[in-house]
């Protein structure tokens with residue numbers, strides 16, 4: 001018997017550059033813009049349909065059922081889409097994002113490759129989209145992310161999506177005519193997509209102005225909904241199916257769900273790099289560290305421009321800076337805890353407490369050791385600092401009974 005290990009042979013070469021590249025669905029306020037950003041980069045990306053029960057079932061069938069839940073869903077999204085028969089299998093590739101951090105998000109690719117093999121798609125090349133430039137566990141000589149080409153439009157698209165999502169979240173729970181906020185959200189995402197395709201970042205500011213005016217025009221009910229915070233692992237927090245639609249469930253009970261903007265997740269880098277350098281574990285060059293404040297200034301300037309517009313809306317509340325979030329987090333947990341959501345869980349919970357939001361749901365995927373440590377692991381300490389805080393940790397996986405989830409939420413909101 002030949003026990004020789006045979007690796008995944010399909011690599012993304014230069015001649016594959018015009019192939020259709022499938023990516024898993026992530027979130028409603030960013031995913032629709034990703035193919036347009038990648039078109040600017042010179043690639044043809046196509047979103048898989050929104051994550052569904054089928055994604056979970058197929059992911060479990062072809063993957064390893066001990067990996068974290070987001071990994072299962074991502075694999076399921078890709079294989080389900082390939083199985084539709086819509087694609088010429090010789091002319092398609094699949095891509096995922098790779099964070100480069102300590103958790104499994106850096107190591108998904110081996111799982112994806114094995115899953116593709118198990119499903120009979122081993123001729124399909126895989127791509128890791130890594131914003132830091134360094135790619136782990138993949139050969140992809142035909143794929144380079146032209147960071148400088150897409151930085152401006154990508155950043156503006158992220159800020160636009162984040163702000164639109166905040167407008168939507170605050171208005172949808174107050175609207176008199178059901179569906180009005182959703183209508184505006186969908187229309188503005190589509191307009192944003194067209195602007196991103198033309199690579200006109202400044203137009204997104206004007207578009208946000210229009211969105212604020214339209215959301216302000218929505219007739220609202222005469223009530224002040226109670227707020228509830230939603231934090232946790234990035235994928236399950238922002239992916240509707242991944243979080244078992246609990247945002248919708250809470251809204252249907254009249255609560256305003258506040259989810260931290262996604263920009264905060266990416267801004268951790270400005271703290272982490274410095275902390276790692278101080279701890280002697282940073283790999284970032286001195287030159288890059290010197291550039292970091294400049295990059296922060298650039299990003300923060302953009303953020304302020306979007307925020308100034310968002311402040312014209314009826315409900316927008318400015319967010320704490322990443323430095324303030326880190327300062328609160330530091331009281332609870334050492335900032336060297338950077339796996340999963342790292343110290344953000346502590347900082348965001350503290351932020352909610354300081355804004356008098358005392359009920360927070362923290363969603364945790366099955367199989368995610370990282371977030372169990374930096375979330376559940378700090379519960380007692382968070383309670384010491386914020387005794388009024390009601391924290392509900394919800395474990396989410398493909399086989400959970402929604403009724404259990406809802407029961408636990410009922411206790412939180414009763």
Ligand code: SF4
Pocket residue numbers: 068069070071103104105233234235339340341365367368369370371
């Ligand atoms: S943070 Fe947890 S759930 Fe998310 S990719 Fe990493 S291991 Fe998986």
